[in-house]
Amino acid sequence: MRIASLLPAATEIAAAVGLVDDLVAVTFECDHPAGIRDRVPVVVDTALPEGLTPGEIDAVVRDRAARGLPMYQVDAPALGALRPELILTQDLCRVCALPAGAVTDALALLGSDADVLSVDPHSVDEVLAAIAEIGHRGGAPGQADALVAGLRARLAAVAAAVAGRARPRVLVLEWTDPPFLAGHWVPELVRRAGGEPVGGVDAGRSTSVGWPDLPAADVVVVAPCGYGLDDALAQTAAVRHLLPDVPVLAMDSAAYVVRAGPRLVDGIEALAGALHPDAVAAPPPGRIARV
Structure with missing residues (x-):
C-alpha cells in the first residue's frame, strides 16, 4: 500500500x-x-x-x-x-x-x-488503539498487535513499580513564554509515572496561564511542545528564576511527551525513573534531565 x-x-x-x-x-x-x-x-x-x-x-x-x-x-x-x-x-x-x-x-x-x-487520540489507550488501526489499515495487523501488547506490558510494569508510593505533585509546562499547562494525554502520563498532575485537563486542550496563577507543585517538568532535551534545558532558566524553590526537570517533549506514538511509553518510563529513582531504572541519556 x-x-x-x-x-x-x-x-x-x-x-x-x-x-x-x-x-x-x-x-x-x-x-x-x-x-x-x-x-x-x-x-x-x-x-x-x-x-x-x-x-x-x-x-x-x-x-x-x-x-x-x-x-x-x-x-x-x-x-x-x-x-x-x-x-x-x-x-x-x-x-x-x-x-x-x-x-x-x-x-x-x-x-x-x-x-x-x-x-x-486523547489518551494513552487511544494512542495504542491508533497504533493498532494504522497497522491494520496499512496491512500489518500482526506487527501492530504485537507492538501494542509489548507496550501494554511495559506500562503494567511501571504501574507495579510505583504502586503504593507517595505521589509528588507534578506541573508539566508545555510552553514557557507564556506558560502553558499541558492537556490531552500528558496528565495521564504523569499519573502513570507515579505522580499527581496539577494544572492541565485530561483529554482537554493545553491552556495558557500567567506565572502567578500556576498551581503549587513539588516538581516542575519543562517539556516545550516540539522541542528536544537541549532546547527544554535552555527554557528552564525562566522557570528556575520565577519558581526558585521547586525542583525542575527538563524533558525531550518532541519524542516522548507530545508525539502520540510508541515512544510515549518511553516517556512514562523516563518520568517514572526521575520521580521514583529507587523503584524504576534510570532511562537512557537524552530523555529527561534534572536541572
Whole structure:
C-alpha cells in the first residue's frame, strides 16, 4: 500500500509496525526513524519563520490563528503525483500538524480517491488503539498487535513499580513564554509515572496561564511542545528564576511527551525513573534531565 504520512506520530507508528517501506510522503517534521526525510518526499512544510524565540512563536501563531491563516503548507500537486492510497493525518491540533480538512480539500482539487485516516487520540489507550488501526489499515495487523501488547506490558510494569508510593505533585509546562499547562494525554502520563498532575485537563486542550496563577507543585517538568532535551534545558532558566524553590526537570517533549506514538511509553518510563529513582531504572541519556 502507498501511504502518505502527514503527521510525525503516524510516521513513527508506520515505521514501528513495519510499514516504513510503504511510505511515499512525509512532512518536514518527520524525524523518526532517523533519515526518513532523505528517503521519502516531503510534501508538508511550515508557514512559520525560522529562528524565532518561544515568545515570538506564540505571537506569530496567535496572529495567524486570528486571521484564519494556516500554520502548514501542503504541496498538493506533489502529493497527488505520489498517488497515495492511504493518507494519515489529524484534527487534534492545528498548531502541531496539518489538519485533516486541509488534506481533504487538497484531494478534492486533485480528484484523488485516497483513503484518509485521521489520528486523533486523547489518551494513552487511544494512542495504542491508533497504533493498532494504522497497522491494520496499512496491512500489518500482526506487527501492530504485537507492538501494542509489548507496550501494554511495559506500562503494567511501571504501574507495579510505583504502586503504593507517595505521589509528588507534578506541573508539566508545555510552553514557557507564556506558560502553558499541558492537556490531552500528558496528565495521564504523569499519573502513570507515579505522580499527581496539577494544572492541565485530561483529554482537554493545553491552556495558557500567567506565572502567578500556576498551581503549587513539588516538581516542575519543562517539556516545550516540539522541542528536544537541549532546547527544554535552555527554557528552564525562566522557570528556575520565577519558581526558585521547586525542583525542575527538563524533558525531550518532541519524542516522548507530545508525539502520540510508541515512544510515549518511553516517556512514562523516563518520568517514572526521575520521580521514583529507587523503584524504576534510570532511562537512557537524552530523555529527561534534572536541572
